Structures are given as structure tokens and as C-alpha cells.
Amino acid sequence: MTISRFTTSVAMIAVLTVATGAFVDGSPARAKRTIVVRMLGDASGYRFRPASISAHVGDVVKFVNVSGAPHNVAFWADSIPAGAAATLQENMQRTTDELTGAMLNDPKDTYTVSLAGLRPGTYRYYCTPHLAVGMVGRIRVLP
Numbered sequence: 001m002t003i004s005r006f007t008t009s010v011a012m013i014a015v016l017t018v019a020t021g022a023f024v025d026g027s028p029a030r031a032k033r034t035i036v037v038r039m040l041g042d043a044s045g046y047r048f049r050p051a052s053i054s055a056h057v058g059d060v061v062k063f064v065n066v067s068g069a070p071h072n073v074a075f076w077a078d079s080i081p082a083g084a085a086a087t088l089q090e091n092m093q094r095t096t097d098e099l100t101g102a103m104l105n106d107p108k109d110t111y112t113v114s115l116a117g118l119r120p121g122t123y124r125y126y127c128t129p130h131l132a133v134g135m136v137g138r139i140r141v142l143p
């Protein structure tokens with residue numbers, strides 16, 4: 001075996017080792033998660049909790065009405081990644097307007113937004129009835 005062939009063999013083994021390690025450590029299909037965001041309104045104010053979350057494309061955000069209803073989830077069309085509105089609109093069920101979800105009135109009502117197929121970036125949203133009192137949130141969508 002010449003020096004150069006030996007070097008090539010070592011390099012190939014290194015590549016194979018790295019590739020195998022990646023396969024073992026990082027499963028190619030990430031498990032889909034559901035992240036819960038509570039909608040609250042009481043003496044402490046109106047808010048989403050947590051107001052800021054990070055999630056991955058394919059995850060689901062589940063909003064749960066806890067107190068102070070009615071609440072909803074509405075995204076600002078100019079505060080989401082460019083070109084993301086159409087997919088986000090498709091991923092929102094029971095919409096009442098552009099990027100605006102159904103109103104939740106009863107305790108424990110839920111509203112889910114799928115992050116499937118969305119462009120990574122920050123998505124800012126608010127609650128229509130309580131925007132004036134600062135009920136806003138954001139979802140950072142990671143690849």
C-alpha cells in the first residue's frame with residue numbers, strides 16, 4: 001500500500017465513522033411535539049403563557065383557554081416570514097378572517113396550529129379582544 005492509498009483509506013474510514021455516528025445519534029425523523037400555550041385573563045392581566053416559545057417545523061402548538069375568555073389567536077401578516085401566510089392560513093382551522101382563529105369562549109376550549117411546512121422564522125400573534133391590553137405572543141419556528 002502506498003502512502004497516498006493509506007491516507008485515502010484512513011480518510012474514508014473517518015468519513016464512514018462520522019456518517020455512522022450521525023445515524024445513531026440523530027434519528028432522521030424528529031418526533032413531532034405538541035407545545036401547550038395557556039390563555040389567561042385575571043387580576044394579573046391578559047396573557048399567553050408562555051408568551052414566547054420555540055418549536056420545530058412539524059410540531060403543533062395547542063392553545064388552551066384557561067380564564068378571562070373570549071380569546072383567540074391571530075397572526076400579523078407582516079410579522080411572519082415572507083411567503084409564509086398561505087401555508088399558515090391552511091394550517092389554521094376554523095378561521096374567521098385572514099390568519100385569525102376561532103374565538104374560544106368556554107374554559108378548556110382548545111385551538112391548535114400546525115407548524116407543518118412552515119418557513120423557519122418568528123411568527124408574532126395576538127388575541128383580538130385583548131390586543132389593546134398587550135395579549136401578544138410569538139413562536140420561533142426552527143427547521
Ligand SMILES: [Cu+2]
Pocket residue numbers: 039041046068070071072127128129130135
Ligand atoms: Cu384574550
